[in-house]
Amino acid sequence: MPQRKLIPPGHGDGLCLSRGQHLRLIDPEGGQSGDLFAVSLDGRQRLSNGRTFDFGGTVYLSAGNQLWSDQSEPLLTIVADEVGRHDFLYAPCNDDMYRKQYGLTNHRNCFSSLTEALRTLGVAPLPLPTAFNFFMNVDIDANGKLHIRAPKSRAGASMVLRAELDLAIALSACPASTCNGGGATKPLAYEVF
């Protein structure tokens, strides 16, 4: 039985995955989204939304799709997905965004959670491109306008990704209420197996 680890609301965590290992991302309470960033352990390949869109031909990733690096190698394969809707368009929420869009200062944010997590793994965090926003629910209308909806994840829902390389992974439980149904932000959890 894999050990489950909790990510407190608005916080992050870092972990390493060996090639072939699986990472289960879990929404214990439901309606909570998070960010995932991946770097190859040798530091040479970083997650790329642009190459993922190019190789996958879709902006909505689910089981069967892969997350690609900026060197055109698959980093992770989504092997199971109980939620079915994730975002890979939005940059991680960050200090500037909270200040400029909401007038908030010193708000917890995914950018800081991810960069801190990468530092704990000895990985250079910057520049940090767009992370994979798992469970984040964004609709694109016919005019290209983006609409952030409540996550579709119900309590206990999860997705599983398989590492295709030895990876450093940063995770965060997003503190933006707009991305998480409007209420208080909740924890996330993960298992490695």
Next chain:
Amino acid sequence: MPQRKLIPPGHGDGLCLSRGQHLRLIDPEGGQSGDLFAVSLDGRQRLSNGRTFDFGGTVYLSAGNQLWSDQSEPLLTIVADEVGRHDFLYAPCNDDMYRKQYGLTNHRNCFSSLTEALRTLGVAPLPLPTAFNFFMNVDIDANGKLHIRAPKSRAGASMVLRAELDLAIALSACPASTCNGGGATKPLAYEVF
């Protein structure tokens, strides 16, 4: 009358813009797309599709929209646009992509054109995130699938961007026939004023 400079098919060019200067991107023959990457002259801010989507709330950018940096500052404002459809999802075409998707080697590619152009300006080119693919026409269907169409730009069509900071700019005329209507790739041109 601003000097017009040609970018040969499949090639690139680098230039600097002072804050307040304008860059006109021109499709002389029609049906040709290109890539634009921008870095602040002090090297601290790089173009970010994720922050542009976040601050603009749209994936389809046109007149009135801004291109944002990874430090949440506007780098460029689109002040005029005769074409009306551009892409900011796809990574620049690159050697790996031509090899893996088409079995082609030593194909000219936007990634190399952009990184070479940045080097001529003394700007660190890597890691290079997603560039702004002007005149590139990508439809997103209701399931999130991406469909590359012929550019909507007609011969002589242009768009104008205003620099909001002192910038280093890399441009490329895309050599991917799939992105340019399927035929031979064509030149692009630009003017600074």
